[in-house]
Amino acid sequence: MTLKTIQNLTTIITILLATAFLTLIERKILASTQIRKGPNIVGIYGLSQPIADAIKLIIKETINYKINHFFIITPIITISIAFTAWTLIPLDNKSPQSSPNIGMMLIFALSSLSVYSILLSGWASNSKYALLGSIRATAQMISYEVAIGIIILTAIYLSSSLNLSTISITQQFIWYIIPLFPAFTMFLISSIAETNRTPFDLTESESELVSGFNTEYSSILFTLLFLAEYINILLMASILSILFLSNDTLLTQKTPLISSTKIIIITYIFIWIRSTYPRMRYDQLMNLLWKSYLPLSLTLTIILPSIILLTTIHP
Template sequence: MNGLRFAAEPGVSADFSQDNGWVWLIKAVVILVFLLVTVLMAIWFERKVVARMQVRPGPNVHGPFGLLQSLADAMKLLLKEDITVKAADKFLYLLAPMISVFCALLTFAVIPFGPSVSVFGIVTPLQLTDVPVAVLYILATASVGVYGIVLGGWSSGSTYPLLGSVRSTAQVISYELAMGLSLVSVFILSGSMSTSQIVDSQKSLWLFLPLFPAFVIYVISMIGETNRLPFDLPEAEGELVSGFMTEYSSMKFAWFFLAEYINMVNVSAVATTLFFGGWRAPFPLSAIDGGVLNTGWWPVLWFLAKMWLFMFLFVWVRGTLLRLRYDQFMKFGWKILIPAALGWVVCVAVVQGVRQFTTIDLKTILIVLAVVVLLAVGASFLVPERKPIRAHAVAPEFDPFAGGYPVPPMPGQQLPPSPRRQRETAAATAQAGAAPAVTAADSTTDTEVPRG
């Protein structure tokens, strides 16, 4: 079966002209198996690393070093009783986890594992496909995937899943904006949105060095995008039971669990591709024998090593930081990450424009930008802090049960003291009034000897 043959698209450096239907099928199956095996390894890896951080053994019974623990967990979820909530919308209730898993599996279609190699006599890139807007395709699939979380919480017909899904909506809007803005500087510097061309643009210098602020913003955003600690507000087991997954069990719960870990692998692979040189070897190794380690099947090893470095970062952050409050989370996203990402995009665009259309050297540009940043920081300290104007009139007490159910007070409203506090205050006042006054004569005891 030869199938149709396509030449490389404009704006894409990978050549898929020799691919046919069988090659596409083999690549798709390999990617699917790779993701499933990586998820099993990631669960074991996370338990082992967190256990080592907390000075305990971790899984060590099922198989050598506990390697079969993840497989045992998967079989447990498969054999558990499957419960469907009566109040749920049955169609959306079943569709939601499928949407999350399906969208999570789509990202790796445009991730390059390595250069062109020979497979059964056909020279093909180690990549399923590529398009001139591959990174936009990745962001689009990630955005659609959150519909699984939103629909899963809404269709469950319960309060806590609904709160978890609403939190997820706000989280995705906040942190996807910061993530998208952090990637704009990559497009500007590489001149393309194709993943294969972005990897080719990092032959001499990996982009995380010149674009370090964008790299930091992306790393923070990818943790928030995947609902991982300290940004796992959609789940928040301590306050929302299990968030949008509260009413799911058995394999439906396993699908959400699978989608979460696949998304971790996805964002780690995107960070490797866009900032860490993709499948290219690190500097000392890339210079061996004229770059022989960047050919053949060696690049797959470098790609996996970099990807697992970011997976370790996920586990490290989970074992180190605590969950943020929701107001802290939203303030950090909207007031810090998004303005910082937008400002960095402006700086990169100005530098690239000056480099392309003028003869000013890069050192002068960096000095001017540093001076502008220092002046902006200094001006922020010189501006006097505005103190909030407080009304002299005492606000009337707010009755939270006026509508028949408790309502939190708005800013400026004051709750009345609780009955328990009123009883404690009255008892303290009565006790203070009944206690006899202590005089100077009473303070002299019989054992004291008067001076005379």
């Protein structure tokens, strides 16, 4: 029990550090794409910028004139859900970190719970901008969770397991991205929508909603919401890596360098898309799911088991 606690605490600290420097890397990449300098004053090459940003955010005044307990509780719930989901990710075979047989289902359930925290944060803010942003976020996240859930079924069909370690191990001979490339593409785009990132950042559109569901948040409460967003980006990148690109650490029991590289590449795609594409309209966002991804993902879930059944009966 003590070993698992230490492992989970180590994971949380590592994720916090990775999230802090992810914000710096994102600002550097965005600056590079816009042919300008990014953070380069605080520390060598701006490496101390995340620490300075954290200190600045924490010492800011917390404006809480609503006298609403949900206003304070929801950021804590959001960050707790993000950390809990990370403790279910298998790191390696020797890790005491839990990898339950229904791990994929638990992670999907936890990601669904984050919808409630965002909706509550918008409602508890007592602001029309925040409420509209939270309603948009709720509709968007619920919609794209449908596509994500169906696409996950395709990887489960091939591995015959909900255990993330087993899904990785069954990709020993071929990565699922090769036979399931359309599913991988849809999962990647749905993950971007699920994390409310550009071009699906309609929940935080400054031109319409100031900052969306977190308009009224400041100081440490805003920091928790901000951290949860970037932790979820890393979480979705790791799930993508495990489902479609395997986890080499589980297969070879070596250092997690290759697996980390895959997560970094997927995270870079998130940032690259933000710097490249403009924001979509809300009707385009919904049409993309209900008229494109949902029929395609449902077709995959019908065709794939049929192919597996036919190859089993007639090898």
